[in-house]
Amino acid sequence: MIIGFIGLGIMGKPMVNNLLKAGHQVIVFDIIEENIKEVVELGAVAASSGKELAKQVNMVITMLPNSPHVREAVLGKDGILEGAKAGDTLIDMSSIAPLESQKIHSKCAEKGVKMIDAPVSGGEPKAIDGSLSIMVGGDKDVFDQVYDILMLMGSSAVYCGNIGAGNTTKLANQIIVGVNIAAVSEALMLASRAGVDPKLVFEAIRGGLAGSTVLDAKAPMMLQGNYQPGFKIDLHIKDLENALETGQGVDSPLPLASQVIEMMEDLHRDGCGQDDHSALAKYYEKISGSIIAKE
Ligand code: NAD
Secondary structure, three states: OEEEEEOOOOOHHHHHHHHHHOOOEEEEEOOOHHHHHHHHHOOOEEOOOHHHHHHOOOEEEEOOOOHHHHHHHHHOOOOHHHHOOOOOEEEEOOOOOHHHHHHHHHHHHHOOOEEEEOOEEOHHHHHHOOOEEEEEEOOHHHHHHHHHHHOOOEEEEEEEEOOOHHHHHHHHHHHHHHHHHHHHHHHHHHHHHOOOOHHHHHHHHOOOOOOOHHHHHHHHHHHHOOOOOOOEHHHHHHHHHHHHHHHHHHOOOOHHHHHHHHHHHHHHHOOOOOOEHHHHHHHHHHHHOOOOOOO
16 A cells, blocks of 8 residues: 655654555655655655645655644645545544644545544654554544554554544543653652662562553663653643643643643753653752762
8 A cells, every 4th residue: 555654753754664664655755854865765755745745645644743733734835635635544643632633624524535633652662663552533434444554553543532532542641641750750859869779769669559651661761861852841841731721621620730841841941842751850850959860
């Protein structure tokens, strides 16, 4: 099958690679030329715009930063809808505001283009090994039609409900991850300041109730002071902003997410927006005046 793919960043590149490895032909586009070159070297074919890409395929996948980027890529000048045909399918795997998914879905429907929202969790390592968790909103028939393609990039794809439900699920995911990273930072700093080696604390607790995928993935980064992304602070701020906006819309208070976004915005002001979200540890290092890993 020939698949179009737009958005070749940290996540998009390995996802394209997995589609190629499964024997599909992939036509790609990104606004950064260098990113296109990298996936062309893997075997993809470059298109000059979203419009030109959409003309050549019946299925387009997008993996873009946020709502405005998806709007631009789908509805903008030389965008996907200018080249798409009735009956084509758009799978938006970006994490965006659920309300925006619904609006873009309506515009697609006017042209007879089917759209689902299918954001992911798992980060770059799981994008590389094709084991992302995929959460999907939209028409169940469309989900069933694209399930096999999704499973080339993920180890699970769960149908969550109508269009936007995938992104609502992703917001729930991002609240749990963000608050969990803040809790790990806070706990390791307490141990460190109390004179207990945080590495030993990590080893001691990871098999117990406090153990989590977040603890296993992020504590080692904090212990090494390695904040190479991964998932950037700025992207997590975007997700929590979308969560707060959605929470206001449905009258669901988010006191913990509000607290974590304050911490992340402080890091952003300190120039750490491109760091991995495990850099929440740096916020604790700043307010406590000491570092977690002392060696
Ligand atoms: P990224 O910033 O590395 O990549 C985004 C890509 O989109 C870039 O190559 C950029 O040039 C391109 N782009 C932006 N606007 C465009 C447009 N109008 N047309 C074409 N290309 C355009 O971001 P990422 O880390 O790959 O994340 C992508 C999405 O996946 C985000 O919504 C993010 O929240 C989500 N996500 C990321 C991770 C992660 O660990 N990085 C994990 C889960 C979900």
